Amino acid sequence: MKEMRVLIVDDSSVMRKIVERALRQAxxxxxxxxEAGTGAEGIEVLRGQSVELILSDINMPTMDGLEFLRQIxxxxxxxxxxxxxxxxxxxxxxxxxAILAGAQGYIRKPFTAEQVKExxxxxxxxx
Numbered sequence: 393m394k395e396m397r398v399l400i401v402d403d404s405s406v407m408r409k410i411v412e413r414a415l416r417q418a419x420x421x422x423x424x425x426x427e428a429g430t431g432a433e434g435i436e437v438l439r440g441q442s443v444e445l446i447l448s449d450i451n452m453p454t455m456d457g458l459e460f461l462r463q464i465x466x467x468x469x470x471x472x473x474x475x476x477x478x479x480x481x482x483x484x485x486x487x488x489x490a491i492l493a494g495a496q497g498y499i500r501k502p503f504t505a506e507q508v509k510e511x512x513x514x515x516x517x518x519x
Contacts, residue, residue, distance in 0.1 A: 401434040401448040417505035431460030474515035
């Protein structure tokens with residue numbers, strides 16, 4: 393499998409590691425993972441690196457995941473790159489906003505590697 397560059401944006405370093413582990417358990421072994429603790433950091437990473445997949449928390453201080461998503465779309469920093477939002481929100485409104493902003497999917501916390509596999513692998517196959 394070819395190397396895959398992934399950006400994980402979450403204000404919790406523990407959650408970033410959990411997401412990375414779930415991706416590896418889902419069968420994505422050849423990962424190059426870039427991490428960002430805020431949406432603004434995520435934008436900076438994307439200005440200097442190209443990625444094949446972005447996973448972003450919705451609830452973050454300073455710039456939340458929805459604003460991060462709007463910004464990367466507006467600035468054309470990740471054209472054609474699937475974005476999966478990760479959320480504790482059970483609100484359908486948050487999910488609807490994420491999809492409207494350009495997310496291709498979402499995963500609710502707490503999640504399993506199997507759920508990550510079901511939500512992420514089809515997006516990568518379609519890309």
